Each structure stands twice: as structure tokens, then as C-alpha cells.
Amino acid sequence: MRILRILLAIAILLILAVGGFVLWSQRAEIAAIEPPPRAAFDRSLVEKGAQLAAIGNCIVCHTVPGGPAYAGNRPIPTPFGTIYSTNITPDPDSGIGRWSEEAFRRAMREGIARDGHHLYPAFPYDHFARASDEDVRALYAFAMTRVPVASRATANALPFPLNQRWTLVFWNLLYFDDTPFQPDPRQSAEWNRGAYLVEGLGHCGDCHTPRNLLGAERGELALAGGEAEGWSAPALDAASLAPVPWNAAHLFTYLRQGRDPEHGAAAGPMQPIVGDLAKANEADVYAIAAYIAGRIGEPSPEKHQRADALLAKAREAVEPAKPNPGEETGAAIFAGACASCHLGGPAIVSPRGIDLRLSAAISAPDPRDAIFIVLDGIHPPDGQPGPWMPRFDGAFTDAQLAALLGYLRAHYGQAPAWTDLETQMRDIRRSRERS
């Protein structure tokens, strides 16, 4: 199905490409500058840029794990092929050392490199178009004062015609909206700040909004839930499926500390995001939380009641749920492997695992995230403190982990049983062994 969609996408692009050759024109180059010295940038501006870069999580894509910061070349998998991130250190030849602020601003807002070539929308200029001049200036000051690293990115692995950058002219015509951020005068300053950051530099929709077959975010479904590196990125609007509804205070705790006692710990691709948000401006993170809470909205009285009941159960639970016939293996694995952290009683490990009734992964429409978590555990990024859940991929077979998740879904999930658990477990595990 995915292959068909990709083929269809390629066919459409081919047709557009033929006509497009006529229309297309290369964008102008912006003159190279003599690399400015560090002293040319005001310290407070650099500091502000650092906090905004943390909100934009620039480092995640622009750094190879374990490699020099911001030197690029991290492979970014996309449905169309692999794109390698660019070097955004001020190295004059392989980085952006010769970029003027104007060139930097055009790249951020329009997706055009200094020499005039189009950048792929894997770089979220469709979000960064909302960023203010002031904030772009701060980010420029921050980038230009990083340690310069000489490093050229690997050539992208994209099929024809997507490897032709001029095809992006059409993508931009179809999907790129360059209007600046419009504040909503009916909302508070905090809400507007949050909206500005979420829609702009934070580019939350990059993962949390579903995409169409040409990889563009579907604006009508903004923040309705999407995908990130195989994980589901939960809905951040009224469709949110969190067992206990989010509010601004809990979102703030989660975004700032990487975990929340009513929702659990950040996992998967969200982990580096919260790691970065811990370094961002606190008021900005709160504004993001307030805006997202607004998008999710006030829960109905029924939802509230259900959440209170769940929280009460979670506080009282000291024994694992009684298994139904056929669930004995799953129940025994839960009792022997999970309960010491995930059931009530004295918190020996801090922070302890949450009661799984509160886990979004166990109540999610599909089991992917839960499978990733039991296989890999949850480990804070290197050198950072945080909750540490061991990996279980070596300890249990596919059938055993499927039995565990089946039991958890039945007794701790807030939704009907998942089907084909064992097949999905096996497929996910095999796909990783290959890569």
C-alpha cells in the first residue's frame, strides 16, 4: 500500500516535473560574507538564541548521535528516502560561516540555501516561516558562535525525480504557506506565545500532524496526531487519548522534566525533545503547555470522572490484576518483571514506573509504542538523569511479550483488545534486526 502510494506520488511528480521545467527558475544567490568573529554577536542575543534553539530542537537533527554538535550529517529517514542534515556550524566552507543574516533568514523562512538551491522540507521551513525577525536574529547569533566543524553531509539518498531539488518549486506552490504568525487578539499573551512557538520554531506538527502522500502536513488536521520514526505521535487536540486528560500544569511538568506522575515518561523520539526543553526558557515552555492544553480543551464531566476513578485505582493497586483463563503467562510475566516498579507500594526506585492504567501506550489504538517500550526500555539520553526502564528484548520471546501486552491491554488498557500482537511483535523485532 505504501509502495503504491509512493509510486503514485512519483508519477504525479513526473508529470508536474515536465511542465515545471518551463516555469522553474533558480532562486538568486545571496553574496557570501567574510565569516564574522564571535565578538560580533551580543552575548545576551546568543543566550536567547540558545534557548530558542532548544525549543526548535535544532541539535537533534543537525548532530550525528555522539558526534560534534550542529555539524550535521545525521541521516533523516523519510518515506521518500534518506536525507542527511546539513552542517550549521560557522565553518566557512562546509558550514554556514559565510552566510549573512539575510541568507540565514531566507533559509529559515523560505527553505532556500545561501547559494539559491532549495532545501528539502525535512527541514521544517514551513514552520519556521512563522518565526519573527527578532528570533531568527537570535538563532543566527547562536549558530554563528558555535564551534566551527569542518564536515560535509553525505549525499541524500532520494530516487529520481525527488533528487532534483527544483521539484520543490511545486511542493512549495502546493503546500508552503509563508504567512507570518498571526496572533489571536481574543486570546491571552501567554496563549499567543505558545501558539507562536508550537506552530513556528517548536514545529510540533512535524510529528504530531498527519501528512499527505507528498509528505506535507495536512493543515486541516493540525496536531491531530501523526508519526515519528515509527512511533505514534499522539493527538494534541480534542482527539487526545490520554487516559487522564492533560492540563497545562501536567504538560509543563512533562515537557520540562521528561515525565509526569499522571502520564508517565517521555519515550522514543520525544525524549531528546524534552531533554532540550529542560534548557529552554521556562516561561516559553509554560506557554507551550498552556497552548497545547487549550487545543486539547476541557475534558467532559464524564472524562473527568473516569480519570478520577483511574487515579484512585492506580493509588490503591498493590496486587496485579487477576488473569482471565489463558492469560496466565502474561500475568506471571507482569508479576515477575514489571510489578516491582509499576505497582503501588513503597517507591524503591525514584521516579517509579507509573501505574499502567495511566499509560497512553497501553491504551493507544495500536500497540507499536508499547512494543517499542517493552523491547528497548526507556533510557535517558547519555549523561542525563531520568527514569531508567530496562530493556526486555533479550529476556522474553515474541510470544511471551505478546502475552504480556495482551494481559496488560485487557486489565490496564482503556480500550478494546489489540489484534495480531504476536505478529506485530515479531515484525517489529525482525525489521530491527535487518537495519
Added chain:
Amino acid sequence: MITLTVNGTSHRLDIDPATPLLYALRGELGLNAAKFGCGLGQCGACTVIVEGEPVFSCLTPVIALQDRRVTTVEGLGTADKPGPLQQAFIDEQAAQCGYCTAGMIMRAQALLDRNTAASDAEIRAHMEPNLCRCGTHMRILRAIRRASEAMRDHPTGTAREARR
């Protein structure tokens, strides 16, 4: 009844299927190498090998181990005839209090069984889940490096034989 195959020997045990392997090893089988550290999979003192993978025996209920092979330090060698990794730990004196040692050895063994040419970075990343409070890490890393060289030079070392 639960059937456990440890270091090549099968045992039939009448215990609760949710019992952690660690308790069965120490309490039922008298195999005391694996240690109880935290009981929460946070420290690695209880690490053993199941089918080639390092696992926390404190968090692995015995029901999951029917028809799967478990290896503990007792399966790597004896005091008179230590396995290459045990010998390397002795040669490097890679212990202070020794409480983490059995877990360290088993996690390292799982790596060296797969790859005797692991880089220092790979060894560090692989050993990351196991903690040592005394701070003997540098000696432990040296011991693993030494054992990997020994195992490369003599690929059918005592450890492999002892476990068959």
C-alpha cells in the same frame, strides 16, 4: 512444575511461575554467583545469559525460561580452571567489593560470545546497564579488552567448552 536448564543441566522445580530466576538460582539451585542488588533491573548485579542475551535475572520470571538455556558465572569456569573472562578479571584485579562482578562478567561474556573484536566504544555502550559503586570501571574495561584478545587468539577457550 517448571523446567530450568542452567549451565547445561535441567532441573525440575515446584515453584510459582512468577518467581524471578534469581531466586530460583540462589534459593533452589544453590548457584550463588548472581547477586540481588536492587531487584528492579537498575543495577545489573543479577545479570545472567539467556540464549546468548544478557538479562536481569531479578526481573525474569521462571515461566519465561522453559526450553531456554540459562548460563551463569558457574558455567564459565571453576576456581581451578577459570574461563578467559574470569581469568582476565583476576589478572586485572577488576573488583573492589566484588558484588557487581558476576553481573559484569555475564554481560561482557554475552558481548564477547558475539564479537571478540568489539571497540572500546562498543564495550562501554554494551556495559552501560551494569553499575559498580566502587569505581572499578577502568579495570573492568581493561579486563574485557584482555579477555577479548585472549578469546580471539584461542577461539575455543575453556568458557565455550564448559558451557556445552
